[in-house]
Amino acid sequence: MLDIIIGLLMLLSAFASLQNKDLLKSGVFFVVFGFMSGLLWIRLSAPDIAMVEIILGSAITSILIFKLSKGVRDIAVKPEIWRKLWAGAGSLVLFVFLTFYLFTVREEERVGGLVFEKLSLSGVESPVTAVLLNFRGYDTLLEVGVITLAAIGILALEPKRKIYEWNDIVVWRFSKMFLPIIALFSLYITYLGAFSVGGAFQGGSLLAGGLAFLSLSGQKLPIRENPTLFLAMLSLAVFVAFAFAYALVGYGFLTYPLELSTLSIMLIEISICLSTGLLLYIAIRGRL
């Protein structure tokens, strides 16, 4: 019952966000949508995803959308009627085809059983962290590469733009008071990822949220530019270094030796936490 209400609210807020004429209002409805989907992830017993969704998908994406809607001018070109027609027909056909999937889907044992079977070999106790950093390490390595590349692209695109900020005393006081606590807590969540809910991306997105407040209040990190860039690129370097070091010793690319696996995963996770926070801070700020 609760799930149905959350799902309906999700659908309504998505519709309101897409249909609204006012860009500010549609951004606010997008925040509601992100929060509702976070609640739905918790109902679907995926608390790891809920943390990342509420911080990144709801908060940081909306900051980016507000930044865009302030900078971009409305182009008043109405879409032609035929475009609306074929878009409507196409999405209807898409919906009908997707609905056919419901007739074939059934409960079955998937690859998850294998993960729980081999969990003791991974070096961590949380299954999601084990998949992210041990069993499917390639994905995470490439993901770190993708966010690093996105930050490099942003740095290349916005060299002299005015920084998007709110100049609000409340935001400034808040970030001054809470940033140390947020940074400490994000490291704690990263550490917690080895045992239960948490992990590198959860901690990193929390750190990014704290740094986003700092950037929006018009302040700057009290670090010079080159060390910031170095710390932001650190996780890719650490990850690649670990992968190649074990490959050279003879274990294989991204295959950790059993007795060192917990330590290696911990070090990689802490570096990913720091770098994700700083990379998303660069992404919001548009420069170092």
Add this chain to the structure above:
Amino acid sequence: MKELYYLLSFLLISMSTYYFITAINFVKRLIAVNILGSGVFLFFVATAKNTPSENPDPVPHALVLTGIVVAVSATALAVSLLLHLSKQREEE
């Protein structure tokens, strides 16, 4: 009951596809892409839950976690590109 999650994800996917094609504004398109991504993630998580065992499948969870972070960084890059584009249009 579990079909409802799939149905919700299909509704979100097709609705945001429609708005992605017809939206006149960049911001709306970006929101539509993000909602489309959320629909796909919901499909994955619903699949992870659709097992007879007690625990949900952790592999789709890890994939969705990766996907959300990549979606946010792609959105950030898109915002930068669009700001750049609209600035160039103003200069012309």
